[in-house]
Amino acid sequence: MSKFASNRREFFSALIGGAAGLSLTYRAFGQNPPAPIKATKLSDSLAVMMGDGGNIGVVISPDGLMMIDGGYPERAADLAKAIGEQVDAHKVNLLFDTHWHFDHVGSNESLGRAGVKIMAQENVKKRLSVRTTMEANGRTFDPLKPEGLPTQEFAKGGKLTYGKEKIEYVHIPLAHTDGDTYLFFPGPNVLHTGDMLFNGMYPVIDYSTGGWVGGMAAAAEAMHKVGDAKTRIIPGHGPMGTKDDLKASHEMLAAVTQRLEKLIKEGKSVDEAVAAAPTKDFDEKFGRGIFKPDAWTKIAYASVVRHNQKS
Ligand SMILES: [Zn+2]
Numbered sequence: 001m002s003k004f005a006s007n008r009r010e011f012f013s014a015l016i017g018g019a020a021g022l023s024l025t026y027r028a029f030g031q032n033p034p035a036p037i038k039a040t041k042l043s044d045s046l047a048v049m050m051g052d053g054g055n056i057g058v059v060i061s062p063d064g065l066m067m068i069d070g071g072y073p074e075r076a077a078d079l080a081k082a083i084g085e086q087v088d089a090h091k092v093n094l095l096f097d098t099h100w101h102f103d104h105v106g107s108n109e110s111l112g113r114a115g116v117k118i119m120a121q122e123n124v125k126k127r128l129s130v131r132t133t134m135e136a137n138g139r140t141f142d143p144l145k146p147e148g149l150p151t152q153e154f155a156k157g158g159k160l161t162y163g164k165e166k167i168e169y170v171h172i173p174l175a176h177t178d179g180d181t182y183l184f185f186p187g188p189n190v191l192h193t194g195d196m197l198f199n200g201m202y203p204v205i206d207y208s209t210g211g212w213v214g215g216m217a218a219a220a221e222a223m224h225k226v227g228d229a230k231t232r233i234i235p236g237h238g239p240m241g242t243k244d245d246l247k248a249s250h251e252m253l254a255a256v257t258q259r260l261e262k263l264i265k266e267g268k269s270v271d272e273a274v275a276a277a278p279t280k281d282f283d284e285k286f287g288r289g290i291f292k293p294d295a296w297t298k299i300a301y302a303s304v305v306r307h308n309q310k311s
Contacts, residue, residue: 037071037079039086040240042232043188045163047087052079053103054236057183057192061163064093068183068192070107079107092116094162096169097150098194098236099177100127100209101134102141109148120150121171123179127209135208136299157181170226172196174307175219176203176236178210182219184226191226192234199238199245201289202279202296203253207303213260214307217253220246238289252282260297260304273301 035051039058042048049056052071056079059066065088071079083092095111097120098104105128112118128149133140157170168184176195183192195204196219205211224246233241259278268276279286279293279300287293 034075034078037075037082039082041087042190042234045165046185046188046190048234048240049079049082049087050239052082053106054098054101054195055192055234057190057234058083058087059162059165059167059185060088060090061165062090063163064090066094066096066162067092067107067111068096069098069104069194070095070111072103073106073109076107076110080110094119096120096181096183097124098182098192099180100124100132101177101195101204101206104195104236105144105148109145112145112147112149112151117152118148118150119152119154121179121181122153122155123177123210125150125153127177127179133208134206135302136204136206172219172222173215174210174212175215176211177206180219182223182226186227188232189227189230190232190234191223193223193236193246195236196220196223197233197235197238197241197246197249198289199233199235199241199249200286201238202286202291202293203237203249204290205299205303207299207306212303212307213253213300214257214304217250217257220250220253224250248285252279252286256282256297256300257304260301264301264304264308270298270301273297 037049037051039047039049045060047058049058052075054069056071057068092111095116095118108118128144130143131140160167165185165187169181171181180194180196182194182196203216205213205216224243229243231243233246235241256278263273263276274294274297279297283293
């Protein structure tokens with residue numbers, strides 16, 4: 001048997017075995033039937049997979065693959081198959097979680113069971129270790145099985161070399177959650193933002209685990225300084241982006257934060273804030289995605305109130 005075939009079989013069987021034992025508390029909220037998972041090559045050693053929960057980065061080296069996020073748990077086997085067929089059939093050696101959300105950590109248990117190292121910011125492990133509620137979508141998630149938990153945690157970030165890629169990873173506190181990390185690849189000039197960017201739509205803000213709209217504005221501003229004008233961006237959700245997309249997102253988030261802070265200071269209720277339409281001038285550009293303007297205003301409002309209570 002060729003090395004290729006043996007690697008490929010090992011890779012699929014580890015993932016398919018894992019998918020069968022998934023916790024039933026995780027359910028995809030995506031389309032039915034689910035979208036096909038499609039790879040786009042960004043360089044000879046970097047690809048992005050779209051169509052399975054959050055966007056997934058794949059770093060290719062002669063020794064194996066690094067995955068950045070892992071989609072939905074119920075699609076872990078589909079994702080593994082798509083990577084094997086469309087990108088490279090080597091084994092995964094390293095998984096990096098950009099944050100704790102279920103549509104990003106869906107390969108943790110299957111890959112962890114196969115002995116794959118899992119890196120994440122320390123709050124990601126904290127959230128994945130316990131039953132965690134996400135009020136923004138009204139759902140509660142059971143802890144991951146121990147084998148799905150990160151095995152290598154960091155506080156602020158660092159640098160790592162995978163194959164020929166030199167990767168910088170940086171934690172930004174209290175943005176979309178309390179454990180978000182972006183990854184920058186200076187070689188191909190690509191920035192993977194995790195869910196600190198929803199490209200072209202109002203973002204999920206997980207205020208139950210430390211996220212808030214002002215923090216997402218600050219994150220967009222910080223990430224805008226990474227790389228240069230030509231940096232290509234893998235957002236957490238939505239199509240590939242540019243620095244202009246990041247700038248537009250920052251302007252929207254900063255303006256809405258400022259307006260909501262003013263309304264809250266004036267004692268306006270959430271319904272009064274919705275009636276004031278603080279997102280109005282941005283709705284055409286951002287209001288056609290996951291959230292309609294009113295629903296998102298409520299989430300952003302709640303995130304400011306929650307943040308103010310803590311600080
Ligand atoms: Zn998320």
